[in-house]
Amino acid sequence: MDKIFHPKSIAFVGVTTSNPFHWTRTFWESAREFQFAGPMYPVNPRGGELDGYKVYRSVDEIPGNIDYAICTVSAKIAPKIVRECAAKGAKAVHFCTAGFAETGDADVTELQQELVSTAREAGIRIIGPNCMGIYCPESRLSYDSGFSKESGSVGFISQSGGNSIYMIREANWRGVKFSKVVSFGNACDLNESDFLEYLAEDPQTKIIALYLEGVRDGKRFRNLLERASHKKPVVLVKGGCGEAGARATSTHTGSLAGNDVVWDTLCRQFNVIKPQNMEEMVDVLATLQCMPDFKGRNALLVGPGGGASVMLTDEFEKRGFSLPAVTDKIRDELLGFSQAAGNMLRNPIDYSQSMQDPGSMHKAIQLLTAWEKVDFCVGFFRPSQMTDGFLDMVRKADHLVHNAFDASFKPVTYIVECGITPTRQAIAFEMAQRIMSAGKPVYYSFAAAAEALRLVADYNRHKISKQ
Amino acid sequence: MDKIFHPKSIAFVGVTTSNPFHWTRTFWESAREFQFAGPMYPVNPRGGELDGYKVYRSVDEIPGNIDYAICTVSAKIAPKIVRECAAKGAKAVHFCTAGFAETGDADVTELQQELVSTAREAGIRIIGPNCMGIYCPESRLSYDSGFSKESGSVGFISQSGGNSIYMIREANWRGVKFSKVVSFGNACDLNESDFLEYLAEDPQTKIIALYLEGVRDGKRFRNLLERASHKKPVVLVKGGCGEAGARATSTHTGSLAGNDVVWDTLCRQFNVIKPQNMEEMVDVLATLQCMPDFKGRNALLVGPGGGASVMLTDEFEKRGFSLPAVTDKIRDELLGFSQAAGNMLRNPIDYSQSMQDPGSMHKAIQLLTAWEKVDFCVGFFRPSQMTDGFLDMVRKADHLVHNAFDASFKPVTYIVECGITPTRQAIAFEMAQRIMSAGKPVYYSFAAAAEALRLVADYNRHKISKQ
Numbered sequence: 001m002d003k004i005f006h007p008k009s010i011a012f013v014g015v016t017t018s019n020p021f022h023w024t025r026t027f028w029e030s031a032r033e034f035q036f037a038g039p040m041y042p043v044n045p046r047g048g049e050l051d052g053y054k055v056y057r058s059v060d061e062i063p064g065n066i067d068y069a070i071c072t073v074s075a076k077i078a079p080k081i082v083r084e085c086a087a088k089g090a091k092a093v094h095f096c097t098a099g100f101a102e103t104g105d106a107d108v109t110e111l112q113q114e115l116v117s118t119a120r121e122a123g124i125r126i127i128g129p130n131c132m133g134i135y136c137p138e139s140r141l142s143y144d145s146g147f148s149k150e151s152g153s154v155g156f157i158s159q160s161g162g163n164s165i166y167m168i169r170e171a172n173w174r175g176v177k178f179s180k181v182v183s184f185g186n187a188c189d190l191n192e193s194d195f196l197e198y199l200a201e202d203p204q205t206k207i208i209a210l211y212l213e214g215v216r217d218g219k220r221f222r223n224l225l226e227r228a229s230h231k232k233p234v235v236l237v238k239g240g241c242g243e244a245g246a247r248a249t250s251t252h253t254g255s256l257a258g259n260d261v262v263w264d265t266l267c268r269q270f271n272v273i274k275p276q277n278m279e280e281m282v283d284v285l286a287t288l289q290c291m292p293d294f295k296g297r298n299a300l301l302v303g304p305g306g307g308a309s310v311m312l313t314d315e316f317e318k319r320g321f322s323l324p325a326v327t328d329k330i331r332d333e334l335l336g337f338s339q340a341a342g343n344m345l346r347n348p349i350d351y352s353q354s355m356q357d358p359g360s361m362h363k364a365i366q367l368l369t370a371w372e373k374v375d376f377c378v379g380f381f382r383p384s385q386m387t388d389g390f391l392d393m394v395r396k397a398d399h400l401v402h403n404a405f406d407a408s409f410k411p412v413t414y415i416v417e418c419g420i421t422p423t424r425q426a427i428a429f430e431m432a433q434r435i436m437s438a439g440k441p442v443y444y445s446f447a448a449a450a451e452a453l454r455l456v457a458d459y460n461r462h463k464i465s466k467q
Numbered sequence: 468m469d470k471i472f473h474p475k476s477i478a479f480v481g482v483t484t485s486n487p488f489h490w491t492r493t494f495w496e497s498a499r500e501f502q503f504a505g506p507m508y509p510v511n512p513r514g515g516e517l518d519g520y521k522v523y524r525s526v527d528e529i530p531g532n533i534d535y536a537i538c539t540v541s542a543k544i545a546p547k548i549v550r551e552c553a554a555k556g557a558k559a560v561h562f563c564t565a566g567f568a569e570t571g572d573a574d575v576t577e578l579q580q581e582l583v584s585t586a587r588e589a590g591i592r593i594i595g596p597n598c599m600g601i602y603c604p605e606s607r608l609s610y611d612s613g614f615s616k617e618s619g620s621v622g623f624i625s626q627s628g629g630n631s632i633y634m635i636r637e638a639n640w641r642g643v644k645f646s647k648v649v650s651f652g653n654a655c656d657l658n659e660s661d662f663l664e665y666l667a668e669d670p671q672t673k674i675i676a677l678y679l680e681g682v683r684d685g686k687r688f689r690n691l692l693e694r695a696s697h698k699k700p701v702v703l704v705k706g707g708c709g710e711a712g713a714r715a716t717s718t719h720t721g722s723l724a725g726n727d728v729v730w731d732t733l734c735r736q737f738n739v740i741k742p743q744n745m746e747e748m749v750d751v752l753a754t755l756q757c758m759p760d761f762k763g764r765n766a767l768l769v770g771p772g773g774g775a776s777v778m779l780t781d782e783f784e785k786r787g788f789s790l791p792a793v794t795d796k797i798r799d800e801l802l803g804f805s806q807a808a809g810n811m812l813r814n815p816i817d818y819s820q821s822m823q824d825p826g827s828m829h830k831a832i833q834l835l836t837a838w839e840k841v842d843f844c845v846g847f848f849r850p851s852q853m854t855d856g857f858l859d860m861v862r863k864a865d866h867l868v869h870n871a872f873d874a875s876f877k878p879v880t881y882i883v884e885c886g887i888t889p890t891r892q893a894i895a896f897e898m899a900q901r902i903m904s905a906g907k908p909v910y911y912s913f914a915a916a917a918e919a920l921r922l923v924a925d926y927n928r929h930k931i932s933k934q
Contacts, residue, residue, distance in 0.1 A: 166851050
């Protein structure tokens with residue numbers, strides 16, 4: 001399996017020179033963008049040239065051996081391609097092409113079975129069909145030229161190609177980096193269990209994320225999930241919960257969805273974090289990767305006050321967090337050096353009066369987070385409610401604010417509530433970028449932040465109780 | 468009350484010529500931007516000139532009468548200002564200033580009481596203190612220069628100024644327009660019930676939205692809520708649900724939060740739509756204003772297929788929607804003119820094969836929405852998962868797609884899943900803008916769309932069962 005994630009030479013079978021949007025062409029261009037270090041062989045019966053490389057008319061024609069092949073070819077010729085790749089020494093072939101067993105069509109289902117038996121005979125492994133294959137920055141292998149070139153600690157196993165593209169892009173932007181990602185689609189050969197077994201042992205992978213629509217071998221998967229969850233945090237999104245959802249997964253990756261209650265129970269049993277959707281998974285991964293572990297459910301919220309404070313407090317309390325009321329003793333101390341009115345020094349703390357006085361804010365954060373009742377601290381901004389003038393002031397002061405938060409004795413996280421209007425969002429992105437580039441977690445909505453922290457707090461609590 | 472929303476002349480008391488970020492200055496500039504048609508009088512003890520207007524040293528000095536005064540003055544001089552405004556014939560005074568009863572301080576609470584009794588004696592009404600006052604496009608009165616100048620059908624009553632700014636901006640961008648908005652803060656005189664009573668009868672207001680942290684007179688409010696909900700759809704967000712939330716509301720607008728269960732029961736009883744937060748309220752208002760009523764819970768989802776289809780289906784099924792499976796008869800008809808594989812013509816429908824063939828897509832939408840099993844139709848895009856090439860194709864085709872959706876026999880809504888990366892979001896905004904400018908509802912996430920439609924579907928069902 002290690003060799004599959006680290007091929008030294010690749011054939012791109014079915015790559016087109018004419019259509020730049022064709023999938024194998026996308027893989028080709030991604031490998032070029034990532035500066036894949038080994039030999040790359042474009043293959044197409046029409047021959048010709050691509051980016052200065054000779055296009056071979058068949059895999060047979062390739063001079064020397066190949067480790068890996070990425071193929072966009074029809075189901076009909078897939079078995080033939082596998083045989084040719086095997087003859088060239090390939091360890092694995094990735095079939096991107098859809099139109100296999102997921103169609104429900106008996107003829108192509110038979111072709112998919114033929115593909116598997118051919119691969120078994122030839123001693124070759126298959127990824128797919130109907131998937132994006134592998135993204136491994138360390139190997140300079142990617143299926144999108146825009147993914148991060150930096151390696152990280154998250155290993156991601158995704159049945160869906162689209163959901164994996166969504167996740168990698170969004171998570172990258174939030175500062176999450178990946179060790180290995182595999183989009184495996186129909187899983188006619190290598191499946192979720194094979195990849196989970198590998199990532200559980202992979203030393204580069206510290207966190208495992210899964211998007212699954214169903215599993216092939218329930219018992220094996222259960223055992224592997226148990227083993228993996230003892231070693232590292234595991235985050236799982238299950239797609240296809242209801243009746244039509246099951247229909248959608250079956251036409252999507254040809255898998256049986258299974259009962260949602262079973263999945264919930266399984267995840268609870270092994271302390272697997274189970275977000276409801278991909279958006280929540282991104283939030284959870286950003287938390288796990290960027291925020292130090294926090295011990296309990298006592299939050300200190302520091303932000304602009306007013307209605308925003310009320311809304312954020314609700315999101316946290318609804319999810320079982322406590323906001324301990326600041327003691328009179330601490331409040332009196334705060335009043336000794338802060339300009340804020342006494343009513344703004346409860347919890348949530350209204351920083352708006354102190355924003356331009358980073359010295360006192362720094363002291364306040366130290367004082368408050370030294371308090372044993374606080375487990376973590378959330379700094380929040382809400383550009384979408386600010387007037388232009390106030391926003392301008394905040395933009396000028398926000399690095400001072402972040403410096404002040406650096407004084408915290410407890411884990412800190414930030415919310416930049418960006419809303420959905422283009423102008424405010426541009427500003428929110430600018431503010432968020434500064435925080436994220438310092439390796440800190442940022443959320444974009446109150447509810448999203450509270451939900452991700454709840455999922456991680458539950459995980460932390462069970463982890464501690466097991467120890 | 469009608470006169471309060473439609474003043475003919477305004478004094479801006481406490482406006483500064485030096486600090487452009489000061490609140491009364493913001494109100495002043497908003498009135499200028501909105502081209503308020505009547506006389507405007509800046510008032511400040513220092514005198515001078517502002518934008519070519521003479522600054523009066525006191526309200527007394529103003530020549531002639533005023534209808535309305537917007538004041539940012541300290542609690543101490545507030546009663547004096549009220550008396551002066553009354554002498555000038557004002558019907559109402561808006562106190563923006565914080566630092567009244569919401570501080571919990573006995574001295575200023577007494578000042579707030581003095582303010583009320585002074586106003587009562589003088590026969591003048593007070594909005595606030597600690598609030599943003601009135602936004603009424605028809606009267607060219609606004610508290611933010613960026614709000615829409617167009618009048619609409621939503622009346623909004625907000626205890627919080629910040630939440631009202633957030634809501635108006637976000638809702639405006641989504642195509643929602645307002646008849647009247649009032650941010651009323653501490654409500655020392657005019658309160659939520661007074662405004663609700665007025666908006667229930669206001670012919671310009673077709674939908675009532677409320678953000679409340681608590682009420683002054685529970686019984687009166689209950690009766691008015693019942694009356695209003697019989698006349699028009701009412702949407703209510705309740706802030707300050709938990710212990711710390713109640714603390715936050717009390718320091719915010721000095722109100723008692725009340726039990727959350729009581730609020731839930733009240734809203735269920737009167738078929739008041741109760742979103743969980745401001746974001747959901749924006750989604751609900753966009754739905755109510757822009758989407759024709761739909762009768763049931765049978766959804767037709769038409770989008771890019773794959774993992775995105777699975778995720779969206781889950782969000783709808785989780786919330787009690789059905790996705791009726793397309794019958795063989797309809798599928799055969801679709802196959803007669805569509806290029807799509809048969810497996811893509813279930814529900815959700817995968818449009819990706821037909822996107823460049825708007826003729827067949829037009830026919831497909833007609834055929835599918837004529838089917839009696841479909842109550843409404845959701846078109847969805849997910850720029851955040853698309854490769855650059857595919858996205859380019861979608862951007863070029865999206866107006867054709869929208870034209871195709873125009874063929875629908877059932878209400879249509881759209882999701883442009885924009886994710887949170889700046890590049891994709893810019894594109895999502897561009898796509899969304901085209902849909903919204905045609906007066907159609909757009910959502911930005913799968914979960915948000917499903918939740919808003921669930922809330923409105925529940926509302927529609929109860930409305931029908933009552934009829």
